[in-house]
Amino acid sequence: MKTKTLLTTVCAGALLGLPVRAQQPTNFIVVFLDDMGYGDLTVTGAAGYRTPNIDRLCSEGMRFTNFYAAQAVSSASRAGLLTGCYPNRIGFAGALDHSAKTGISQSEETIAEILKKKDYACGAFGKWHLGHHPQFMPTRHGFDEYYGLPYSNDMWPYHPQSGSYYPDLPLFDGERVANPKVTPEDQTQLTTQYTERAVQFIEKNKNQPFFVYLAHTMPHVPLYVSDKFKGKSEQGLYGDVMMEIDWSVGEIMKTLERLDLDKNTLVVFTSDNGPWLNYGNHAGSAGGFREGKGTTFEGGQRVPCIMRWTGEIPAGTICNQLASTIDLLPTIAYISGAPLPAFRIDGVNIISLMTDEGVASSPRKYFLYYYHRNDLEAVRNDRFKLVFPHAGRTYENFLPGDDGLPGQVNERNAFELALYDLRRDPGERYDVKEQYPEVVAELTRIADEARKDLGDDLTGEAGPGRRPIGRLSE
Secondary structure (H helix, E strand, C coil), X not given: CCCCHHHHHHHHHHHHCCCCCCCCCCEEEEEEECCCCCCCCHHHCCCCCCCHHHHHHHHHCEEEEEEECCCCCHHHHHHHHHHCCCHHHHCCCCCCCCCCCEECCCCCCCHHHHHHCCCCEEEEEECCCCCCCHHHCHHHCCCCEEEECCCCCCCCCCCCCCHHHCCCCCEEECCEEEECCCCHHHHCCHHHHHHHHHHHHHHXXXXXXXXXXXXXXXXXXXXXXXXXXXXXXXXXXXXXXXXXXXXXXXXXXXXXXXXXXXXXXXXXXXXXXXCCHXXXXXXXXXXXXXXXXXXXXXXXXXXXXXXXXXXXXXXXXXXXXXXXXXXXXXXXXXXXXXXXXXCCCCCCCCHHHHHCCCCCCCCCCCEEEEECCCEEEEEECCCEEEECCEEEEECCCCCCCECCECCCCEEEEEECCEEEECCCCCCCCCCCCCCCHHHHHHHHHHHHHHHHHHCECCCCECCCCCCCCEECCC
């Protein structure tokens, strides 16, 4: 591993049992997209448009190829990223909407809350989706500023399937409703507005350490794009939207350079889950992986991830080791010297992967794929993935939708026990459980141990390690 001033300071402090303090505090920016698929970037095979600013992140940083969202659906995925926990550990499942009386518990600690203990300024811009009542909002969970939508942008009266169920969609500025009735025209400006607010926050806090959580609404349907990029893509509206997101990344990078902050800022770019495939030409690409959003197959949870930290992360490198969004909190805590949350988390510190391109193995030895309320549907190690019998979503054998209207899916398809060698079969098509009974036994053992802690609705185990979601009455 290369010797680096900042990390040498951090590691020496940790070894001596002293407070971990870098000579210059590291800033953190997490750009979190909604429903972007593995194949939606130039570097992963996107066709009909280019993402040059994100490509630059790759050339100046590290691209992770075995990186997983905490769960394959919005609220749960965001809960996992911000708390470092499997979402089911903290009571999250599915996607909250306007009728929810639940949200992130006041007992949980987010990335923002641990960084506040090190005097970081923290701003959240974009989609929140961890509860829309005041006690659940970002400003109650460590963020100094917030601007964005409380839940998904399709949860409004224009929803193609259940519009009458949803009330008007509000846009928040802090805890104040800045726009009670978001219109289609308003949605065309969301990517730009989120970016501008994030840039303003960076400018305002350039002389102190900061954390920016930029959670774009796009490319979740309904797709909207500003006039800057409308009609610019050869792929149609989806490509236009991705080009504008790429512009947003470029604006953030230019701001860091202009303020001379690019050398002490860790930028992480990733997605909350895979593409919503039944939306056809308004959906992204799973990049050859099986299935998409809402499934525990690779297309649902393996997502692009790029990290740039000039002088610390080797430029132009690729990490093929196992990692997840739940690993961001403990890694950020380590870099900043912030204390870990009081309650148990599931993430691991992946600084060794980020800073040493020749690292032999990941500190993450396995990953659990949970879905629905608390179904343990699969488990993987560095090579193999064991899928347990379960009923779940499949997009296969259905014609996808077109121009914003969804096609059909089967939400209760019966999947049987299967073992996949992800090293040779990342598309999960060839069941090799008969060839590797010892692997089946080992992954089953790991799953059994996890069930003792987190439970599993598929096997009827409760899981004493789970904590309750926040409720409006708490």
